[in-house]
Amino acid sequence: MNSNNNISQNQSQSNTTAVRSRIVILGAGESGVGAAKLAQKQGFDVFVSDFGSIAAIYKADLQSMNIPFEENQHTEALILNATEVVKSPGIPSKAPIVKALVEKGVPVISEIEFAKRYTNAKTICITGSNGKSTTTMLTYHILQKAGLNVGLAGNIGRSFAAQVADIDFDWYVLEISSFMLDDMYEFRADIAVLLNITPDHLDRYDYQIANYAASKMRIVQNQTSADAFIYCADDEETKKILDKVNIEAQAYPFSILKKVEQGAYLEENIIHINTNLNNTLTMSISDLALQGKHNIYNSMASGIVAKVLELRNETIRESMGEFKNIDHRLEFVAKINDVAYINDSKATNVNSTWYALESVNTDVVLIMGGVDKGNDYEMLRDLVKSKVKAIICLGKDNKRIHDAFEDDVDVIVNTFSAEEAVQVAYHLAKKGSTVLLSPACASFDLFKSYEDRGNQFKAAVKEL
Template identity: 55%
Template sequence: MNKNIQYHPTAADSTGSTKRLVILGAGESGIGAALLGKQQGYEVFVSDGGVIKDNYKQEMAVNHIPFEEGQHSWDVILGADEIVKSPGIPEKSELMKKVREKQVPVISEIELAYRFSKDAKIIAITGSNGKSTTTALTYHIFKTAGYNAAMAGNIGISYARQVATAPVEYYIIEISSFQLDDITTFRPHVAILLNITPDHLDRYDYKMENYVASKFRIAMNQTKDDYFIYCLDDPEIRNYMNEKTIYSTTIPFTIMEPLKKEGGSIANDQVNIKLNDDPVIVSIYDLALKGKHNLYNSMAAGIAGKTMDIRKEKIRESLTSFKSLEHRMEYVATVRGIDFINDSKATNVNSLWFALESMEQPVVLIMGGVDKGNDYSAIKDLVQEKVKGIVCMGVDNKPIQDALSSATPAMVNTSSMKDAVQEAFKLAAKGDVVLLSPACASFDLFKNYEDRGKQFKEAVREL
């Protein structure tokens, strides 16, 4: 707690009045916004109702940014000219109700960062699944081509921190619906919408249409000079686009049908990316990322590269040389003929569906965590086909048991990662895969999905 820190607004805008910027939440996004705000002459104050990590506190102290933790000083917060809200703070919270009542303008960290990076080209990627992989792959394409690019947002460091500390010509940004909810002018030159499946519905009044509309905000400020790259096979995306106007140049990708116009499609076991009369053609067997879902991710990233005039040879080279991300279908080890795969980043049912769909060996599945209102029946057929046992890991495993116990021969409950890995090892035989793909948030037993993935890897190494 930092009760001794006083808030003394001193910065002024062009009219001479004080610009007081309050940052709610002191995670990576909030600290990035604080650093950028300070650099741009705002008087910044950071408020977090929880405990702030020591490294972030040190960073704020070094940069003379006042902050508080474990409390919210209402007079300071409600006296702000503008608030940057952490994407993790729901609108239903007491904090946001008071802010909205007082009508203090609220923006997201990506909106703040955009104000000071408009001269750059911004490639923004969203979707319910595959965002991190597609963002990393797109960045790999740009770096392989020698472009002055950075990867930021929900992957790595925050967009605002990147703008403040190491500005570049091309920003490849992973963006969540929560971040898009509080934009006003943010306009990516290239927007990618990978898919929309039920997720975080508790934040959207349990209405799918609200969540869909949130995802489409990525294109709301785009013009005909911009590009909107989207999955033609996704029914939610198709339905929305049939009813609403997208003003940017739309480029689809699909694995279901050949495309007569520009976009990405599959024919004769080859990925075809057609744009600017110079197609990129890659055998699906040469792609670095395997599985049907990664065909979509590879096409989306390849199209983004083509919109920025990256040579087809560089795109092809990148799509075949990319190394997958930690905690996303990450091979860990083989123990007594059993493969262990870490897919801790799978925090919803659709991610788990994709993981199971790509499996060719019998699976012992470790899943569970904080249930976000998941419909596990969506994976029942795949579980029946591929899963020989489920190890549940979480405080409340009843929804998983109710939905899937009849679809698999064995189901075990555990309350720690170590126990989960040991139980899975007992259920597995030589030639099987033990797959950690939780389909849930991690906050009941772990700090976050990274902590969950690391604990899984440690437990596997101890076998």
């Protein structure tokens, strides 16, 4: 690195007029570095810019590939001359550098859009406010067990672009966030899954649920009658937005409230999945590895994907019966003095916390809080009143949680570390109850990520 600035020493090459098309990558995390790798392999002149510091592992990757980069700044002279820009999903469209690019007419796209250009693999794209990771992992598990040559990417695991650069898969299961969808234009999902739409990330959507819903519906853009669209027929916001969108793909709804002809439904605790009227899959919900109402929906969605691909019923049943959920999603940690400790750190919005509370059948000491993204806690009120005996706030600013629940629970305590929260919970929890970490908020005020938050919680429980 240059001693007097934060630009890598190869930058001087980028100042010259390049014969090759120039790709600039904004953000040097998993997504950005993967895109840089693929861009270099495709022969582009590549430059990477991160407004923050770059993690050592990604910096080493860029240096090993001899890709010029900068950190802790965006140098306009090195960015605005791009032919095209690949933007990491965490960078908002309102960021000054993105506004400058748009004003100059430089196309700004997502890593997913960029990577899809260079693979013939078919894609199963899963989005929704809640359950994306679980459903993505379950779908991937089913396809792997069935022997398909399948990769896992998107908002989970290794970068899609990096895998396209290195590996030749026939299928990819992609977890797709609204932030990714916002920068996808020509991309087409062979199978699109929309699990639900509930208020989340509204700070990125002018606090309008309609804007967020419109972003989620981009999952079906460019689909044809040869493709499949799988969605929850019980979800109110999905039903509203579906009335405004023309769906070209074959639609497969899933519901636990009513029968559907093609798709999935629940009747007397038996799931029925059919995409072909002559070959219905049935499975008792008691045989599902993932329990709770929300996981019936997730399992239905994955099961429909498997049936669209005409996988064997026996393989689908086995896969859905043996699957182990991802870390930090309703993850059992320990039972101490007849009190269960559950890590649901991945619950970064109110709806996820609703699902978590709904799935617990005991009294609850709830640990919640963090970076509030415009949360409306009203939907939690009935569950909090009936189940929650104490709330332990884990965040720097807990005022909105106090305001929301001070009339519904007797005890609300502020804490500022996972260790402190667990210690307080240990003293408040009674035998037979559950200590549930389900924050309903992002983690970045006190932790590096929801994984860091969950890991610190688990470590603190194990110290009890």
